[in-house]
Amino acid sequence: MRLKKSLGQHFLKDKGVIKRIVDAGGIGPEDRVVEIGPGGGALTEEILKRNPLELYLVEIDPDWAEYLKNRFGDRVKVFNADATTFDFSSLGENLKFFGNLPYNVSTRIIRNLLDHRKVMKRGVFMVQDEVADRLTATSGKEYGYLPALLQNFFRIKKLFKVPPKAFVPPPKVMSAVFEMEPTGFNMEEGELLAFENFLKKAFSMRRKKLKKNLGIKKFPPPFSGLEEKRAEEISPKTFFELFRALYLNKGGL
Numbered sequence: 001m002r003l004k005k006s007l008g009q010h011f012l013k014d015k016g017v018i019k020r021i022v023d024a025g026g027i028g029p030e031d032r033v034v035e036i037g038p039g040g041g042a043l044t045e046e047i048l049k050r051n052p053l054e055l056y057l058v059e060i061d062p063d064w065a066e067y068l069k070n071r072f073g074d075r076v077k078v079f080n081a082d083a084t085t086f087d088f089s090s091l092g093e094n095l096k097f098f099g100n101l102p103y104n105v106s107t108r109i110i111r112n113l114l115d116h117r118k119v120m121k122r123g124v125f126m127v128q129d130e131v132a133d134r135l136t137a138t139s140g141k142e143y144g145y146l147p148a149l150l151q152n153f154f155r156i157k158k159l160f161k162v163p164p165k166a167f168v169p170p171p172k173v174m175s176a177v178f179e180m181e182p183t184g185f186n187m188e189e190g191e192l193l194a195f196e197n198f199l200k201k202a203f204s205m206r207r208k209k210l211k212k213n214l215g216i217k218k219f220p221p222p223f224s225g226l227e228e229k230r231a232e233e234i235s236p237k238t239f240f241e242l243f244r245a246l247y248l249n250k251g252g253l
């Protein structure tokens, strides 16, 4: 079958890398596993060797979805669907996620997973190396609104890098595998969206101070003085505390 560049179809061929990714998830016989973007089934095959209780596959390409059904039969449940909007919560609880994610939509898929954090036990994903660096950054130029948001809900850790030669066809950039695990921190959905918008505003003009981006001259104590800083200097946790002080304690949003 022809590989579709538009869907980020760079398939893994390096058996050592495939094994390392699946090992990182630590699958046991009681695990319900979800694989995002299974494509030709390189990771799927390795996941099945660990005999999980269930394996759900979410693949947008109908040709590969059909191929996976034929190849793995009733050992898997295939969903021909878009992982940027898929309702992962419909699959049950305590799910372990894997995926060599399509690079053009990797952050959108991860943002969708935030909405399904309550059913997630752990996730191990491959993305562009640069994206892994951004997701794990807590300050500086790689840091942005998405890591500031995600790191309140997940512990995110970069595990290892993967060179282009591990794939067919080889991508132009280095890749990296990272893991994410919910911290148990929670927020009601409306608050989460308000927090996300607050962070987007805070990071809207990176060179500007927070007082300018947020339109607030002075922050209340104990945050006094932080308004003179730039968003990239504020940790994910401090951002949440600041958001709570500015909005949540004032009787709503």
Ligand code: SAM
Pocket (backbone or CB within 6 Å): 007, 008, 009, 010, 011, 012, 013, 036, 037, 038, 039, 040, 041, 042, 043, 058, 059, 060, 061, 064, 081, 082, 083, 084, 099, 100, 101, 102, 103, 105
């Ligand atoms: N897991 C396979 C491997 O490692 O060899 C394939 C990985 S490939 C980088 C990404 C896969 O995600 C492709 O099979 C592609 O069709 C699929 N894909 C692309 N966009 C998607 C989306 N929005 N939702 C679900 N799958 C998607």
